[in-house]
Amino acid sequence: MTKKMMQGCRAIAEMATLCRPQVVSAYPITPQTVIVEELAQIVADGRLKAEFVNVEGEHSAASLVLGASATGVRVFTATSSQGLLLMAEVVFNIAGMRLPVVMVNANRSVSAPLNIWNDQQDSMTVRDSGWLQLYAENNQEATDLLLQAYRIAEDHRVMLPVMVCVDGFILPHAYEVVDMPSQEEVDAFLPPHKPIYKLDPGKPLTMGAYAEPDKYMETRYMIQHTLEAAIPIIEEVAQEFKRSFGRSSGGLFEEYRVDDASTVVVVLGSVAGTVKDLVDELRDQGQKIGVLRLIAYRPFPKEALCRALGKAEDVVVLEKALCLGSSGPLALDLRSAFHGRPASPKISGFTIGLGGRDITGDDIKSAVDRAQLRLTDIDFVGLREDLELEGINA
Amino acid sequence: MKITLGTVTEPGGSLVNKTGSWRTAKKPRFLHQSCTDCGMCDLHCPEGCISGDGENTYVNDEDYCKGCGICAWICPAKDIEMIPEGGEDD
Numbered sequence: 001m002t003k004k005m006m007q008g009c010r011a012i013a014e015m016a017t018l019c020r021p022q023v024v025s026a027y028p029i030t031p032q033t034v035i036v037e038e039l040a041q042i043v044a045d046g047r048l049k050a051e052f053v054n055v056e057g058e059h060s061a062a063s064l065v066l067g068a069s070a071t072g073v074r075v076f077t078a079t080s081s082q083g084l085l086l087m088a089e090v091v092f093n094i095a096g097m098r099l100p101v102v103m104v105n106a107n108r109s110v111s112a113p114l115n116i117w118n119d120q121q122d123s124m125t126v127r128d129s130g131w132l133q134l135y136a137e138n139n140q141e142a143t144d145l146l147l148q149a150y151r152i153a154e155d156h157r158v159m160l161p162v163m164v165c166v167d168g169f170i171l172p173h174a175y176e177v178v179d180m181p182s183q184e185e186v187d188a189f190l191p192p193h194k195p196i197y198k199l200d201p202g203k204p205l206t207m208g209a210y211a212e213p214d215k216y217m218e219t220r221y222m223i224q225h226t227l228e229a230a231i232p233i234i235e236e237v238a239q240e241f242k243r244s245f246g247r248s249s250g251g252l253f254e255e256y257r258v259d260d261a262s263t264v265v266v267v268l269g270s271v272a273g274t275v276k277d278l279v280d281e282l283r284d285q286g287q288k289i290g291v292l293r294l295i296a297y298r299p300f301p302k303e304a305l306c307r308a309l310g311k312a313e314d315v316v317v318l319e320k321a322l323c324l325g326s327s328g329p330l331a332l333d334l335r336s337a338f339h340g341r342p343a344s345p346k347i348s349g350f351t352i353g354l355g356g357r358d359i360t361g362d363d364i365k366s367a368v369d370r371a372q373l374r375l376t377d378i379d380f381v382g383l384r385e386d387l388e389l390e391g392i393n394a
Numbered sequence: 395m396k397i398t399l400g401t402v403t404e405p406g407g408s409l410v411n412k413t414g415s416w417r418t419a420k421k422p423r424f425l426h427q428s429c430t431d432c433g434m435c436d437l438h439c440p441e442g443c444i445s446g447d448g449e450n451t452y453v454n455d456e457d458y459c460k461g462c463g464i465c466a467w468i469c470p471a472k473d474i475e476m477i478p479e480g481g482e483d484d
Contacts, residue, residue: 096400096401097400097401098399098400099400159399159400196399197398197399197400197402204404204405205402205403205404205405206402206403206404206405206407207400207401207402208400208401208402209401209403209407210401210407210408210411211397211401212411215397215401218397219397219401222397222399
């Protein structure tokens with residue numbers, strides 16, 4: 001392994017290269033573009049023996065990796081925001097056809113209004129598609145999760161696609177030290193993909209073509225069953241990663257000072273760093289507070305989360321996505337997981353950092369204070385008070 | 395019956411689905427009076443469920459026929475008519 005200072009996009013492209021995909025197709029979209037540019041250069045330079053296919057849009061990019069994956073080869077794609085939404089139809093098809101496609105999504109807000117900055121509304125919008133979704137905190141974890149994603153997706157007990165979610169700009173455009181494994185180390189961890197079924201002109205078959213009402217429901221049951229069964233497999237792969245590379249990465253979630261905490265902040269992705277700093281500050285002032293950073297959002301590890309959070313009084317969910325007209329997706333999932341259990345913390349939900357708005361320690365502190373004061377279904381943190389909002393106060 | 399991962403099927407899978415149950419209002423009746431063996435009904439059937447060999451031999455396979463009526467419309471000899479589903483002939 002070699003430690004290198006590099007941009008997140010570069011690190012992700014380097015790791016994608018080490019995973020030896022045979023077909024890469026993606027359409028450039030900020031803030032994912034540089035990942036694809038780097039990969040195009042790597043393929044052009046002959047460092048990766050792969051077909052790099054230029055396409056006219058994300059629907060085609062997703063369709064192309066779907067088709068390539070169906071022929072039994074390992075594939076890679078990456079997108080963001082509108083690109084992921086344009087892919088949405090194919091995203092569901094990839095999962096339904098049980099193809100182990102791996103995608104990096106650089107999390108970005110969704111239009112309108114046009115906004116290219118980070119939140120997690122894009123990947124949350126396809127959370128019910130049957131893909132596994134893993135959220136990274138930093139670039140080291142982004143690359144580690146990418147490697148683990150192939151292992152999980154191609155595991156014959158899983159055979160489902162995996163989306164590695166990285167907070168747009170915050171990770172892909174940041175320079176960080178990343179410990180990159182060697183090709184030999186990656187090859188030892190990730191053996192060649194062995195498809196169960198593949199398209200072959202000599203032995204024709206059809207994938208995902210047609211299921212009448214007497215069969216369709218079973219196909220959904222199979223995916224739901226497999227996603228639940230994938231929870232221990234995600235943990236197993238993380239443990240094997242630790243044995244192979246000597247450091248922890250991945251798994252279901254990370255707990256930071258949660259053990260005796262009466263208040264636990266729950267987040268996804270890069271904001272965890274800011275929350276950990278605040279937790280340290282508040283701990284110094286005597287507050288029993290911790291943070292649980294969820295890595296595996298799909299499948300949602302209900303049992304493990306209820307065990308980890310069951311002793312807390314207040315759970316404060318901060319999320320960069322909103323089910324408009326309802327509540328925050330992560331808060332909804334957590335409340336649902338605790339529903340009907342004898343002991344449940346008060347679960348408050350807050351919308352924070354949409355469209356790239358900075359999330360400060362004070363913002364997080366204000367959410368924690370409000371949650372401790374009273375149970376909050378959904379509230380915005382960090383709204384400006386100096387603006388007139390037509391239809392609300394103007 | 396086994397449902398495979400990704401509902402993978404080998405060729406011929408469509409034969410198992412007896413989609414003729416989708417037929418609702420009408421179905422063709424081959425009169426076998428003035429058929430000239432032109433094969434237009436067979437050629438135009440979207441389901442490929444019409445077969446025959448020689449004058450006045452053509453029939454449809456009701457396991458797959460949707461009752462679209464194209465065969466009756468295209469027949470130059472007017473030797474196919476559409477009759478109500480569930481009529482006297484059933």
